[in-house]
Amino acid sequence: MSLYRPAVDSEFSNGNHPFGETFGSSRHLLSEIEVDRYVYHRFGTWGVGLRGGYYSVTGVAFLADGKTRSGDETALRLIPFALSLVYKADRIPGLKQVPLIPYLKAGLDGVVWTTSGTGGSASHSGFTPGGTRPRAWRLA
Secondary structure (H helix, E strand, O other): OEEEOOOHHHHOOOOOOHHHHHHOOOOEEEEEEEEEEEEEOOOOEEEEEEEEEEEEEEEEEEOOOOOOEEEEEEEEEEEEEEEEEEEEOOOOOOHHHOOEEEEEEEEEEEEEEEEEEOOOOOOEEEEEEEEOOOEEEEEO
16 A cells, blocks of 8 residues: 555646646555465576556546536546566575575566546546566666
């Protein structure tokens, strides 16, 4: 679990900040869980990982003019997930004395998102693909 704020407003270079104006600038709880299964132990440890999470934020909606609050509630829900291949270099001779284990995690990830409102507005859903950033070190 961590406090999270989506970087939605970074897509706008014209000074607009629709996420910040609607939901505020505070961070909200993002809960995630990851399960790794190691299946091969030759020349290191090899495995696959699966991660899933949940994030939700609500705010007061705007009217069509984009400036006046409507009094209705609007919500954004994110469900991030990832499928990863994992390699830990923990079987390499000579690394047992070093408290760091080099590892690599690479995979595919994405976010299923949904917006909804209480004022009878339509709900919208979508999928945004991404990529897991490679990571290279961790403490033993």
